[in-house]
Amino acid sequence: MGEVTLTIDGRQVTVPAGTSVLEAATQAGVKIPTLCYLEEINEIGSCRLCVVEIEGARTLAASCVTPAAQGMVVHTNTKQVREARRAVLELIISNHPFECLTCVRSGSCELQALAESLGIREIRFEGAKSHHSVDESTPSIVRDPDKCILCRRCVAVCEQVQGVSAINVSGRGFNSVVGPAGELPLNDVACTLCGQCVLVCPTGALSEVDSTREVWKALADPKKHVVVQTAPAIRVALGEEFGMEPGSIVTGQLVAGLRALGFDRVFDTNFTADLTILEEGNELLQRLQTGGTLPMITSCSPGWIKFIEHFYPDMLGNLSTCKSPQQMFGAIAKTYYAEKAGIDPADMYVVSIMPCTAKKFECERPEMRSSGYKDVDAVLTTRELARMLREAGIDPSTLEADNYDAPLGIGTGAAVIFGATGGVMEAALRTVYEVVMQKELPSLDLREVRGFEGIKEAQVVLGDTTVRVAVAHTLANARKLLERVRSGEASYHFIEIMACPGGCIGGGGQPIGTNTERRLQRIEATYQADRELPLRKSHENPEVKQLYDEFLGEPLGHKSHELLHTHYTARGISSKH
Amino acid sequence: MGCCETSSAGDITDITPEQWAKADEIIARYKGQRGVLIPCLHEIQQVVGYLPLEVQERVAAGLDIPVADVYSVITFYALFTTKPKGKHKVGVCLGTACYVRGGEKILDKVEHALGIKAGDTTPDRLFSIQVMRCIGACGLGPVMTVDDDIYARIKPERVPEVLKKYS
Ligand code: SF4
Ligand code: SF4
Ligand code: SF4
Ligand code: FES
Numbered sequence: 001m002g003e004v005t006l007t008i009d010g011r012q013v014t015v016p017a018g019t020s021v022l023e024a025a026t027q028a029g030v031k032i033p034t035l036c037y038l039e040e041i042n043e044i045g046s047c048r049l050c051v052v053e054i055e056g057a058r059t060l061a062a063s064c065v066t067p068a069a070q071g072m073v074v075h076t077n078t079k080q081v082r083e084a085r086r087a088v089l090e091l092i093i094s095n096h097p098f099e100c101l102t103c104v105r106s107g108s109c110e111l112q113a114l115a116e117s118l119g120i121r122e123i124r125f126e127g128a129k130s131h132h133s134v135d136e137s138t139p140s141i142v143r144d145p146d147k148c149i150l151c152r153r154c155v156a157v158c159e160q161v162q163g164v165s166a167i168n169v170s171g172r173g174f175n176s177v178v179g180p181a182g183e184l185p186l187n188d189v190a191c192t193l194c195g196q197c198v199l200v201c202p203t204g205a206l207s208e209v210d211s212t213r214e215v216w217k218a219l220a221d222p223k224k225h226v227v228v229q230t231a232p233a234i235r236v237a238l239g240e241e242f243g244m245e246p247g248s249i250v251t252g253q254l255v256a257g258l259r260a261l262g263f264d265r266v267f268d269t270n271f272t273a274d275l276t277i278l279e280e281g282n283e284l285l286q287r288l289q290t291g292g293t294l295p296m297i298t299s300c301s302p303g304w305i306k307f308i309e310h311f312y313p314d315m316l317g318n319l320s321t322c323k324s325p326q327q328m329f330g331a332i333a334k335t336y337y338a339e340k341a342g343i344d345p346a347d348m349y350v351v352s353i354m355p356c357t358a359k360k361f362e363c364e365r366p367e368m369r370s371s372g373y374k375d376v377d378a379v380l381t382t383r384e385l386a387r388m389l390r391e392a393g394i395d396p397s398t399l400e401a402d403n404y405d406a407p408l409g410i411g412t413g414a415a416v417i418f419g420a421t422g423g424v425m426e427a428a429l430r431t432v433y434e435v436v437m438q439k440e441l442p443s444l445d446l447r448e449v450r451g452f453e454g455i456k457e458a459q460v461v462l463g464d465t466t467v468r469v470a471v472a473h474t475l476a477n478a479r480k481l482l483e484r485v486r487s488g489e490a491s492y493h494f495i496e497i498m499a500c501p502g503g504c505i506g507g508g509g510q511p512i513g514t515n516t517e518r519r520l521q522r523i524e525a526t527y528q529a530d531r532e533l534p535l536r537k538s539h540e541n542p543e544v545k546q547l548y549d550e551f552l553g554e555p556l557g558h559k560s561h562e563l564l565h566t567h568y569t570a571r572g573i574s575s576k577h
Numbered sequence: 578m579g580c581c582e583t584s585s586a587g588d589i590t591d592i593t594p595e596q597w598a599k600a601d602e603i604i605a606r607y608k609g610q611r612g613v614l615i616p617c618l619h620e621i622q623q624v625v626g627y628l629p630l631e632v633q634e635r636v637a638a639g640l641d642i643p644v645a646d647v648y649s650v651i652t653f654y655a656l657f658t659t660k661p662k663g664k665h666k667v668g669v670c671l672g673t674a675c676y677v678r679g680g681e682k683i684l685d686k687v688e689h690a691l692g693i694k695a696g697d698t699t700p701d702r703l704f705s706i707q708v709m710r711c712i713g714a715c716g717l718g719p720v721m722t723v724d725d726d727i728y729a730r731i732k733p734e735r736v737p738e739v740l741k742k743y744s
Contacts, residue, residue, distance in 0.1 A: 168643070168645040168646050170649050170651075171652045181634075181645045182633070182648055575634065
């Protein structure tokens with residue numbers, strides 16, 4: 001492909017042919033406002049906020065869908081362009097509720113930011129506002145269609161990145177609405193609650209179910225012993241909410257911030273990530289040795305679990321029976337830890353900080369009560385934690401690093417990498433290899449399963465078996481991989497699947513503004529954190545060893561089955577369950 | 578998961594086994610082809626009369642298209658309806674001429690008399706109301722129709738007695 005040279009606001013820029021005027025402008029350092037555009041995912045030219053003047057053209061052009069051409073002369077800041085932009089924005093706002101003061105997205109809303117940067121002070125158009133009721137049917141995601149600007153970014157992500165297509169635009173013109181078929185509540189359709197749509201929504205039309213009120217209430221209750229666990233992917237993302245560079249590792253400040261909020265104990269999900277590896281690694285070995293169902297597929301990503309329950313219910317037998325680290329934590333906290341600390345589990349309140357909206361659904365599943373109580377009481381996303389910290393006036397970036405509490409506070413490097421695609425696989429192989437071969441892997445870094453490629457494969461020789469493994473992230477890639485397995489085109493022993501792009505570090509509960517670049521920075525930070533830890537293999541975790549010695553007995557033992565393993569529900573895709 | 582609650586798109590349907598069989602036949606004919614959603618839906622609507630969610634799901638499964646996409650198409654084209662039509666179709670013209678001659682009052686009256694809104698069908702499936710955009714009888718406005726009968730220069734107070742004629 002050739003290159004073209006064009007002039008944008010007097011600056012010359014050379015780009016590969018086929019590049020859009022918008023991308024060329026970005027490269028030339030010229031900023032054009034956009035709204036419906038989402039790089040590589042939604043390039044449909046529908047909002048027309050990105051219009052520019054092209055010399056020789058009769059009308060203004062939407063720069064996000066206009067290819068750059070040789071010799072093109074583009075102006076992005078003429079009177080005509082500014083007026084057109086303003087008119088578009090005013091039209092959108094004229095059908096938008098004025099609720100910024102109470103809106104969850106105030107401060108991170110693209111519409112609000114545009115109104116501010118374009119200096120909108122009044123709306124010339126006045127008309128009826130469409131009204132649809134708020135959908136609060138799921139435990140994870142709230143839809144408020146009145147705040148929807150019909151940009152379709154969510155529709156595009158759900159279809160192209162996740163391969164789910166739970167939502168689409170229905171109706172025409174003024175009556176258009178984005179949502180599930182039949183305007184059913186989201187809870188009644190095959191939605192995985194992954195939250196990727198929330199992450200790309202420019203406004204408050206899609207957001208997480210807010211659990212901060214319940215958590216504040218528990219913290220204020222002197223009778224409650226409130227413990228918190230932090231998922232691996234929080235420590236490489238929370239800093240962004242407080243203006244730190246993407247990819248900053250803030251583990252110690254995260255702990256300090258949680259302590260300042262008043263949690264009685266600050267524990268780490270990494271502890272149960274290591275525990276998961278011991279259970280799951282042994283489950284894999286057992287399946288290999290006893291002719292169990294293969295490939296075995298990981299089960300720690302609740303969006304993925306809901307996906308397979310809806311779309312591949314015939315393959316539920318392939319899922320590892322291990323609960324996710326979040327749920328293992330809840331079950332262990334309200335049994336082992338309660339006993340050790342002499343606390344009545346009825347008085348214990350377990351909070352998780354998760355990068356994930358689907359985790360809110362997971363903790364509500366009826367089977368997640370093996371301690372005799374609800375194992376995890378409330379899930380906060382990274383965004384909600386940031387809101388609580390801000391409400392309390394705590395800025396973690398200014399805090400001195402603190403350490404996790406014992407006995408559920410030690411995690412190895414293997415647990416840290418649970419946060420990135422390929423990480424669970426790598427962590428499992430570090431342990432499985434050593435258990436079988438009685439020696440360490442030649443290299444603890446399994447490069448084949450790292451990185452952003454959609455589907456990755458590797459082989460590991462374990463004595464006389466060559467174990468074939470595969471890793472997929474995003475549900476569209478999961479679907480591709482499952483189809484290959486089902487058709488017999490490929491065969492594996494072990495598969496890792498994470499629902500979100502890049503794994504949990506790119507989860508639907510992470511800071512707004514998450515994009516591929518930030519995901520890569522968080523992945524980089526994740527592997528750095530792994531390298532810096534003294535212990536990098538799950539089976540070396542001393543607190544996990546102690547847990548088996550004092551309480552569980554052995555992996556896959558009776559107690560483990562009771563507390564750490566689970567079963568799944570075939571859901572299908574029909575709206576009538 | 579929520580179950581069997583009433584939804585806006587029609588749930589307890591009265592589609593006969595014969596109609597289902599015909600719908601399945603139509604779907605089977607289009608299976609595996611691309612760009613056939615609209616003709617397929619159109620044929621099925623001619624057999625079944627309308628396209629409730631159950632039918633949409635059947636089509637979605639058959640043609641391997643997400644049901645959200647099927648719904649998106651159905652609600653985009655005025656040709657398709659997700660609600661059953663009544664035995665008698667009451668039309669009220671709201672074209673410009675009828676509108677200025679009080680078409681809206683007629684519509685109000687019809688809606689009130691039948692207890693449903695335009696676009697809906699009475700629970701006994703006897704009547705459905707449709708708004709029309711100019712039927713070319715502007716000189717006779719306001720105009721109301723029931724099936725093939727035209728009621729010209731109708732007055733709101735006459736609406737109930739007109740409706741009584743149909744059962
Ligand atoms: S979505 Fe944005 S513009 Fe709309 S109320 Fe919320 S913050 Fe304000
Ligand atoms: S949560 Fe995930 S599956 Fe559900 S609508 Fe959003 S993107 Fe689609
Ligand atoms: S819900 Fe959000 S992302 Fe989806 S179309 Fe509306 S504004 Fe855009
Ligand atoms: S951003 Fe280009 S048309 Fe919306």
